[in-house]
Amino acid sequence: MSFGKGCHLHLIDGSAFIFRAYHALPPLTRKSDGLPIGAVSGFCNMLQRYIDGNSASNDAPTHVAVIFDKGSHTFRNDLYDQYKANRDAMPEELRPQIPLTRRATEAFNIACKELEGFEADDIIATLSCQAREAGGRVTIVSSDKDLMQLVGGGVEMFDAMKNRRIDAEGVEEKFGVGPDRVVDVQALAGDSVDNVPGAPGIGIKTAALLINEFGSLENLLDRAEDIKQPKRRQTLIEKREQIKLSKKLVQLDCDTPLDFTLDDLEVRDPDPETLLRFLAEMEFRTLSKRIADALDAEAPVIPDTNPAGADPIDTAPDWPAIDPEAYEHVSTPAALAAWVERITARGYVAVDTETTSLNEMQARLVGISLAVEPGQACYIPIAHRDGASDDLFSSEALAEGQLPFDDVLAALKPVLENDAILKIGQNMKYDAKIFARHDITVAPFDDTMLMSYALNAGIHGHGMDTLSERYLSHTPIPIKTLLGSGKSAITFDQVPVTEAVKYAAEDADITLRLWQTFKPQLHREKVTTVYETLERPLSPVLARMERNGIKVDRETLSRMSGKFAQKMAQLEDEIHELAGRKFNVGSPKQLGEILFDEMGLEGGKKGKTGAYATGADVLEDLATEHDLPARVLDWRALSKLKSTYTDALQDHIDPDTGRVHTSYVQTGANTGRLASTDPNLQNIPVRSEEGRRIREAFVAEPGNVLVSLDYSQIELRILAHVADLPAMKQAFKEGQDIHAMTASEMFDVPIDEMTPDIRRQAKAINFGVIYGISGFGLARNLRIPRSEAQGFIDRYFERFPGIKTYMDDTVGFAKEHGFVQTLFGRKIHTPEISAKGPRAGFAKRAAINAPIQGTAADIIRRAMVRMPDAIQGQPAKMLLQVHDELIFEVSEDATDKLIETAREVMEGAALPAVKVDVPLIVDAGQGANWAQAH
């Protein structure tokens, strides 16, 4: 077929694929000889995923090519010798992989094109132009902004990572001008990554403004004299030649001399033999298996030629494909007994429960699935309802093919509680809570979600779908296909048993395979201790706390809601009065229009989306001159308290227990902290007087009190330890006011002459350091000039020289290893640490903060794990954790003892593994409600 109308050309930016693959994956090596192969592996996976994604679409390409750069010297270097001169050299491990990715492309039978002396971008430009002229469509698979000038007239881009198309509108969003003027804007703004000079002092925003005003770069340069701003005018006149050069550098070449035509790029099916031979040579076991399946060919045998001691990679064992049709539906006592026997003989089993709700307090158990080896899984339905009948009265009837509920639990209880049988789950906390309600204690257990968290925090999420896709190359049956979504969604007990078997047993099968995948990795990555001391034992502790819940007094909340509603209505009237018309106070968009368009206040700044910013900081500035923003701030404060707390919290009171049962997500925060959801009890107000009163609704049962114990300044203490700051350590040892001490050091003010304001500034700096301080951030926080903030930071580094060393060392470690570590060995991966552009700054600060925040998180985890045994026998229950605080409910005559015990556990939690150089101090409080206890 000759390329023309109706044809669709896909152009893949090969270099972008390679770099993404390289940075996204750990450094894999080929098993037989240690050849670095991670990028090739990622590249092949991305290519395969891309092909899969397209074959399913009805907009599949008719022509496709992967385009590579070739040679480091291009015509742009002749124009400007500094072009791309500030690029880092290619990493050593990546270099040998480049030719392999070309071979991979050819093995997939996809056209692979490059041209000496030209960048891939120019080839892509030329082909796009040719395709457009021929009347066809083009999709450029890349998110590189340098290619955005090509968009339009049937040419679009596709960001394969974000799975997002970029059309002319998307380009305009990014550059503020249409694709046809992108080059002009780039010429003015320059590009630090490619080292295109542009016009100094002009960025994308200003450039877009100028181009939109003058229509084109040429017109702008010709009429530069007309520009009002003196600085800008001068720059444009003086740097005229530099700007024109920049345009030449960013302008892609549509006339590269290609030695092939569009017709040569026609989509071709891969030759299974060629492709599989290549994959076998690379020793990609999982991928070759998957591709062999897809091509209906035999997977190649890859000999295990691992020389002694070398780390195995990609050890996809010889597993059968995941096949939902092959699972067993257990419906007879004999079949159940047979499974119990197999499990007992095997010594481990993957377990998963199906229930009617995600809320474990209300969920009813519907069925249980089990797996003993890959491909061998079953589902035992026990409470599916009979959906066949529409009869109103029989809708409660049970479906056919199910064993009696109690019989099944009675048969499984000895298995689930058997010390000699390991139970394997994905997020076992959920299943354990369900079983606990039927008086079954699941132990011992392993949890694949927690294993993944110990191994991969910072790299990817830990949900089963993510893990299955990533490690098993398999997309599990989406629950939506069974339950539907939205209003018409059904519960699992209404799912037909035959469908449930496929879904449920698949989950158990996947869980088992993940366990076998992760098990050897824990050891290899040296995170077994983290998993075994900080993750696995915490899960049952959290389950217990969640089941305990905390009593919340509905009356108190309801009364407060009423009061808030009244005050809000009053404020709303006043606001409308001041605005001169009615509008939705809760709409930032409408508020922005009122403030900046209608009332004409100064300082309106539009964000990326074109909306005015109306955040608290903006309104606070405006509040000094006008009443309206001040009223809006008051209204917002009340609105937040009412909607998020006094109203919403009432809906979370469990009708059976009268208590609120939060859910802790153990793998939610990369640093090791917990997250609390449904409801979030880790952000109950405390900073404002009005908000703090909400804590009065959190109460103890009659005869009991709430006790709160919290670590004092734990993160600063850890900082003093890890950064080795003698002055700060000394201050903590002497029990001094640490912020006052810092202020004294920094500003040479004696402690006894300290003013609250100086102390406040020092406190902000102390926190700033923990967050990976920047002059900009500190300036904004303290509302002082940036230069002054920078002065503070310089001085801090001078007075506490350990800080700078710590920061540099931490970032250096992250760059070398791709992760940072807590004092207890928890790894937090930092894949973006070597990124270019603004993301680098983000990653750096996160890397600096993670060991501090993470070590604090580890310490309280250790305390929590030890707590149940320590307080065993005392009339006390642990209810909540708020990062550095634990909340207990205790019989009122036993509080002193509880405080003594819990404090001892918390203060000694780092020991014996780590001896922190400063004492860890725990403050305690108690009272009838949380407000008093805190």
Next chain:
DNA sequence: CTAATCACG
């Protein structure tokens, strides 16, 4: 479904 806003440590 995303962005804006704001609650916590």
Next chain:
DNA sequence: GACGTACGTGATTAGC
């Protein structure tokens, strides 16, 4: 005058 910035979270609302 911006590449862009304090770290880590979750819930609610508006508005596409």
